[in-house]
Amino acid sequence: MKEQAKIEILQKLIRIKTVNNNEAEAADYLASLFEPYSNAKVERLTYAPNRDNLIVTIGETGPILGFSGHLDVVAPGDLNAWDSDPFEPVIKQQRLYGRGAADMKSGLAALVVAMLELLESKQPLSGRIRLLATVGEETGEYGAAQLTKAGYADNLIGLIVAEPTSDLSQLVYTARGVIDYRITSIGKAAHSARPQFGVNAIDNLMLFYQQVKARFADFTAVDPVLGGITHNITKISGGEQVNSIPSYAELWGNIRTIPAYPNQVFYDKIAELLAELNQQSDVKLAVEYSFPEEAIPGDPQSPIIKAAQLTAQEVLGRTFKIAGSSGANDGAEFLQAKGTFNSIEIGPGSDSSHQSNEYVELPIYLQAIEFYQKFALEFLKFQTN
Known part of the structure; x- marks a missing residue:
């Protein structure tokens, strides 16, 4: 997929106003991207009218790696504090501005594009990847709770939550x-x-x-x-x-x-x-x-962290700083599913989350796509050997 197409997916996602509502429209758009691929299983789980969680699974059999991102965003607040329309993305000096650009439509779009490119390449997977795109993360993680109760996170071998981590500089393994x-x-x-x-x-x-x-x-x-x-x-x-x-x-x-x-x-x-x-x-x-x-305890020596560090060295030319998060995320709900697995939080996006003129660095967004692809391939391969 060309770089411009990857950026356009993020732009279209930001244009969909999902301020704690209307997630179904965003789910419809993302689901449409997978329509050309018969080997992508697309499902929806409705939380409320106009509020759909989206589940997309690729790969035929084997262990499942979870990709987690939320569809909702916070309100833009005072529109006069923005330099442009928060729901009409603007690119200036390699930065894309818009509500959700950092938290976390850039992370969600990067996960989706990574899966699409894996499907395009027809590269065989040593397992499966499951996208869990949720409603209501910003107001209580109730979409993730619903998906967990329905069994979509059962027996994962690992979970990546694509929340912003200071422009891919940190890997968060534990959270309050x-x-x-x-x-x-x-x-x-x-x-x-x-x-x-x-x-x-x-x-x-x-x-x-x-x-x-x-x-x-x-x-x-x-x-x-x-x-x-x-x-x-x-x-x-x-x-x-x-x-x-x-x-x-x-x-x-x-x-x-x-x-x-x-x-x-x-x-x-x-x-x-x-x-x-x-x-x-x-x-x-x-x-x-x-x-x-609940707090996420995590394990700094877990296989998923080791695999992420190896992939970071390959893609970014450096390793991540291991860190914790003071905020909660959907991983806290998904970790209540059946089975034992670890989650990590790693994603594109600046420290401008929830602020006016929220933005993501486009080179970081594109690096995140490459990271997610290579990590999934290597981690699934490692888990089956």
């Missing part, structure tokens, strides 16, 4: 988990001049706020790559008007976990605190969790 939670407080409205007739939901919510961080101080382990846990209260709201005792209040908290602590220990701490506080008169607190993800 994330727990987003909401605490609700139910009170009773009354006139602020007669507070004795009401129950102040904000006051009761503050009881939790004042104590939760002290409870989490017990988690003192420090990961050599990821560091310690982090916990922040990031949103608080409540009340109806200034002269009324608030009948409702809520807060949102965000915990970034490390492999030393499974998510359940945090659930237990919160449940313990709520049970104690709810014993007090008129306190009514409850918790809800939003798409929590």
Whole structure:
């Protein structure tokens, strides 16, 4: 495939507005690229109307290597902060600008082009490659969770997540988990001049706020790559008007976990605190969790990392810096599938993710395509020998 055709695939993908919706249109476009190849198995799994996950498998038999990328992007934000339309990709000085150029339509497009070129070359594979293109990664990895539950990630021999890693300079093998939670407080409205007739939901919510961080101080382990846990209260709201005792209040908290602590220990701490506080008169607190993800432990000596380093030396003339990630990705869900395998995160894209004027360096995008192809060939061959 010519370089311009590879770039046009990325451009067309960016033009499809998939801001936490409309992923089906992007899935349709990518699926159409595989239509000429009878030996490519294309499947869809619908999450909601207009929101389709895409699964493409190439190769006849044997072990399966997973390729992971998400179809959705974050909102562009203030359009005045962009130098051009975020959904009309622009190329300037070897950089392609547009929403998703870094996170992560360049990675997804590179995976797709790598598979297409393998099909074009008719080079036999020593196994299979399965693309797992998901919905909703930016808001909770629920597309990956759906694919995992349906069995599409069962018994993989390895997984590449094509999230941006500083222009292919790093290879991420471990990542923090994330727990987003909401605490609700139910009170009773009354006139602020007669507070004795009401129950102040904000006051009761503050009881939790004042104590939760002290409870989490017990988690003192420090990961050599990821560091310690982090916990922040990031949103608080409540009340109806200034002269009324608030009948409702809520807060949102965000915990970034490390492999030393499974998510359940945090659930237990919160449940313990709520049970104690709810014993007090008129306190009514409850918790809800939003798409929590476990931390990814990884293994820096795993075969998939060794194979990636050998391929990087061949394609890039250097090896990757081994690193961890402070953010969660779809790999956390896929690793819950049947079987035991390791995942790595490696992809094109700059540090401009989620920012205005997001971009990818086109030479890096093209290198990523070559890397994915050669890695897949060598890793599958190694696994069958």
